[in-house]
Amino acid sequence: MAKLDLTKAYKKYFTATPTPHVTEVEKGLYLTITGQGNPDGEQFAAAVAALYSVAYGIKFDNKAKGKDFVVSKLEGFWWVDATGIDPLQVPRDLWHYELAIMLPDDISQAQFRQAVEKAMAKKKSPLVNQVQLKQMEEGLCVQVLHEGPFSEEPRTLKKLHGYIEQEGYAFNGRHHEIYLSDFRRTAPEKQRTILRHPVRK
DSSP, X not given: OOOBOHHHHTTTTTOOXXXXXXXXXXXXXXXXXXXXXXXXXXXXXXXXXXXXHHHHHHHHHHHHTTOOBOOOOEEEEEEOSOOSSOGGGSOGGGOEEEEEEEEOTTOOHHHHHHHHHHHHHHHXXXXXXXXXXXXXXXXXEEEEEEESOGXXXXXXXXXXXXXXXXXXXXXXXXXXXXXSSOTTTSOGGGOEEEEEEEEEO
8 A cells, every 4th residue: 555645645735936926725634743942952853853763753653554645845934022023133042933744634642642652651851742643724825945044034925925925915823834854954055845834915
């Protein structure tokens, strides 16, 4: 039986171009973990590891049942408490994030709890117990593909925000990034990231 690959099953969701465009993001099932701090810090790396440990636990359980799937791309929702200023001017230690991995929509709470217990026994990281299983839906969004290091995202965000303003949209949610490249293993200049923002008219 072929593996379910959500990046192919939901190609529209995981595909963007260097030109900003509108898309509709439907409800989906996700593993998530929330935190605060510098994305280059140890706590952030530990949160990523905790999330993946539970995701792979669910994958292996599904594989044993003949319903294998490819663990999907890491995603990140970002925000700051400060209002009225450019979030990029806020110290990175004050950034909030919710990391997410999309799952097949038939994953049960029982499977999730079992995967958490196994990951906790193996990794013994308190962050594993902070992983959640939940539905999320963004609705109408504008997105664009950023190619290159995270440090150069402002130039792509300028295009994204310019398009949102030009087309008469208003921001309607958190800044969202989908990491098409594994930033732990990919050279910065080769990284590809979808930058997305929910909007409304």
